Amino acid sequence: MQFTRLGRTGLEVSRICLGCMSFGDPARGSHEWTLDEAESRPILRAAWEAGINFYDTANVYSLGSSEEIVGKVLKELAPRDELVIATKVHGEMRKGPNGRGLSRKAILSEIDNSLRRLGTDYVDLYQIHRFDPVTPIEETLEALDDVVRAGKARYIGASSMAAWQFLKMIMTSERHGWARFVSMQDQLNLIEREEEREMLPLCIDQGIGVIPWSPLARGRLARPWGETTERAETDEYGKTLYAKTEAANRQINAVVGEIARARGVKMAQVALAWVLQKQPVTAPIVGVTKLSQLTDAIGALDVTLTPDEIARLEAPYRSTGERSFR
Numbered sequence: 001m002q003f004t005r006l007g008r009t010g011l012e013v014s015r016i017c018l019g020c021m022s023f024g025d026p027a028r029g030s031h032e033w034t035l036d037e038a039e040s041r042p043i044l045r046a047a048w049e050a051g052i053n054f055y056d057t058a059n060v061y062s063l064g065s066s067e068e069i070v071g072k073v074l075k076e077l078a079p080r081d082e083l084v085i086a087t088k089v090h091g092e093m094r095k096g097p098n099g100r101g102l103s104r105k106a107i108l109s110e111i112d113n114s115l116r117r118l119g120t121d122y123v124d125l126y127q128i129h130r131f132d133p134v135t136p137i138e139e140t141l142e143a144l145d146d147v148v149r150a151g152k153a154r155y156i157g158a159s160s161m162a163a164w165q166f167l168k169m170i171m172t173s174e175r176h177g178w179a180r181f182v183s184m185q186d187q188l189n190l191i192e193r194e195e196e197r198e199m200l201p202l203c204i205d206q207g208i209g210v211i212p213w214s215p216l217a218r219g220r221l222a223r224p225w226g227e228t229t230e231r232a233e234t235d236e237y238g239k240t241l242y243a244k245t246e247a248a249n250r251q252i253n254a255v256v257g258e259i260a261r262a263r264g265v266k267m268a269q270v271a272l273a274w275v276l277q278k279q280p281v282t283a284p285i286v287g288v289t290k291l292s293q294l295t296d297a298i299g300a301l302d303v304t305l306t307p308d309e310i311a312r313l314e315a316p317y318r319s320t321g322e323r324s325f326r
Helices: 037-049 061-077 104-118 137-149 163-176 199-206 230-234 243-263 267-277 291-302 307-314
Strands: 003-005 012-014 017-019 054-056 084-089 123-128 153-159 181-185 285-287
Touching: 017 037, 037 061, 037 291, 061 084, 061 104, 084 104, 104 123, 104 137, 123 137, 123 181, 137 153, 137 163, 163 181, 163 199, 243 267, 243 307, 267 291, 267 307, 285 291
Parallel strands: 017 054, 017 285, 054 084, 084 123, 123 153, 153 181
Antiparallel strands: 003 012
16 A cells, blocks of 8 residues: 655555445435445455555435444454544534534534544544535634644545635635645546646645545446446436536546556556546545455556556546536
């Protein structure tokens, strides 16, 4: 396993982060394809034994049961100090007022709920899952600073939002002397590259680590076009992604396949290798439901694309000029 620093911090993380949305009670939440504890255990064990120390979940994944499974299994596998555990706050955890968002009430309640489910005294990285347009950013940032000062989180990070929103939050934190974001978890893959315009240059300038979600475009870059999986068939949110550029996406998929065949590697490894070489990416977040998918992801670390291969992979891309932060 390869390791690197998260942005400008001293925190060392594996270059593959295991995304844990795949783990959770299928009866809780809206994802029928999630793995229960018995099915999740061998994947979490294999990831740890392969050297992965970085695990990303969220309070909203399967309504907390992802955190429960991840916390329980990781506690059995490794000493807490050797693990880097990340979780997130923002999504709806209960109906009614104050059941979601980034208010002070929500953040201070949800960090305690996440720690209880994870079975730990602290998380290494506490992330805001989305931007909250109705809560003053000062309220959000001061609450996050209090979480860090209380020792409940070592670092804070953010996820999908506009670059101007992220910069505004960074500058506000600096002005008040509050804890500063160290990471951005945004969508980046060969068929969704809009973050190259503003967010990635901003993160380079500010020394922010980037941990992209959906680096394989919900599996579209891991298999020949037209092949499907149980998750693809039941992932309603995933079905809303990438449709407007389908013709270009097919071409990108074909190039990924051509390079994979020429190299004798998997398509997923080529697509992940492209994300890994993109600056300032720290570690792609890879969600898996099979051990073979984990093996493929780790194997991507051994694939170094040539400038010609990168150019071929990038040539078919077509921008819609639109971005969604749902």
